[in-house]
Amino acid sequence: MLKITNLVKRYGNGEPVLKDLDLMIEGESVVSIIGSSGAGKSTLLRCINRLVEPTSGSIELNGNELTKLKGRQLRAARRKIGMVFQGFNLVDRLTVMENVQSGRLGYISTWAAVTRSYPKEDIRRAFELMERVGIAHYANKRADELSGGERQRVGVVRALMQNPEILLADEPTASLDPKTSEQIMELLRNLAAELKLPVLINIHNVTEAKIYTDRIVGMRYGRIIFDDKPDALDKEAMDKIYSGNPQADRNQNMLETA
Ligand SMILES: Nc1ncnc2c1ncn2[C@@H]1O[C@H](COP(=O)(O)OP(=O)(O)OP(=O)(O)O)[C@@H](O)[C@H]1O
Numbered sequence: 001m002l003k004i005t006n007l008v009k010r011y012g013n014g015e016p017v018l019k020d021l022d023l024m025i026e027g028e029s030v031v032s033i034i035g036s037s038g039a040g041k042s043t044l045l046r047c048i049n050r051l052v053e054p055t056s057g058s059i060e061l062n063g064n065e066l067t068k069l070k071g072r073q074l075r076a077a078r079r080k081i082g083m084v085f086q087g088f089n090l091v092d093r094l095t096v097m098e099n100v101q102s103g104r105l106g107y108i109s110t111w112a113a114v115t116r117s118y119p120k121e122d123i124r125r126a127f128e129l130m131e132r133v134g135i136a137h138y139a140n141k142r143a144d145e146l147s148g149g150e151r152q153r154v155g156v157v158r159a160l161m162q163n164p165e166i167l168l169a170d171e172p173t174a175s176l177d178p179k180t181s182e183q184i185m186e187l188l189r190n191l192a193a194e195l196k197l198p199v200l201i202n203i204h205n206v207t208e209a210k211i212y213t214d215r216i217v218g219m220r221y222g223r224i225i226f227d228d229k230p231d232a233l234d235k236e237a238m239d240k241i242y243s244g245n246p247q248a249d250r251n252q253n254m255l256e257t258a
Pocket of ligand 1: 011017035036037038039040041042043044
């Protein structure tokens with residue numbers, strides 16, 4: 001279970017971009033976060049895996065308080081958080097298998113990683129997952145020889161190789177064509193059910209959020225103002241989430257208070 005309480009994030013001396021935010025995700029649900037550009041969606045995701053340092057508040061993953069961790073404990077906790085990126089974040093000149101195995105970094109010795117002598121169990125698991133997402137036949141291909149959809153499948157398998165307790169996806173389909181994008185969303189939904197994994201997806205495509213996720217969280221100005229089943233996301237809720245432009249409004253506020 002992911003339990004976020006009173007989360008605040010302020011970059012420098014600016015106004016907080018996350019304001020006392022509470023969010024709880026239980027079980028294997030697939031949750032999407034929607035909202036205008038600048039609402040704080042990426043910042044929220046990045047606070048969870050501590051790519052961004054929260055200013056205050058608490059983030060607990062299965063009882064483990066993440067915000068207090070440092071050094072080795074932080075690295076161990078991060079391994080339990082899989083992340084899928086918009087731009088895939090693969091190493092182009094490495095093979096699919098090498099990219100996938102980089103999900104095991106931190107679990108295996110540096111020597112095994114450098115010499116690419118991966119443990120048998122890791123190779124077995126990699127093939128199992130690559131088969132599952134349809135890229136096993138590309139195991140020895142360079143990552144840059146793959147299409148966008150195939151590259152994102154590599155990104156998903158790499159994240160799953162970490163044996164994560166939660167999967168975060170930061171606009172995982174934004175670089176993909178509509179059909180491929182739907183395939184990746186369907187894959188994430190099915191994997192969540194199969195692996196009993198909660199998945200939190202930051203997404204701009206509201207139609208996909210409605211079709212492929214169990215719950216939609218709508219953010220505006222660093223606050224959650226909608227949190228319900230996709231069916232409840234009607235025009236009124238959409239207008240509330242997307243009215244105005246957070247960055248433009250912030251600039252206007254600054255002008256007015258100057
Ligand atoms: N590293 C940073 N330093 C300073 N301000 C930042 C930084 N990262 C994000 N911000 C600001 O924080 C606010 C929220 O940004 P964030 O990227 O979390 O929003 P978002 O909802 O994910 O937007 P988008 O949909 O465009 O990705 C924005 O005003 C942004 O300019």
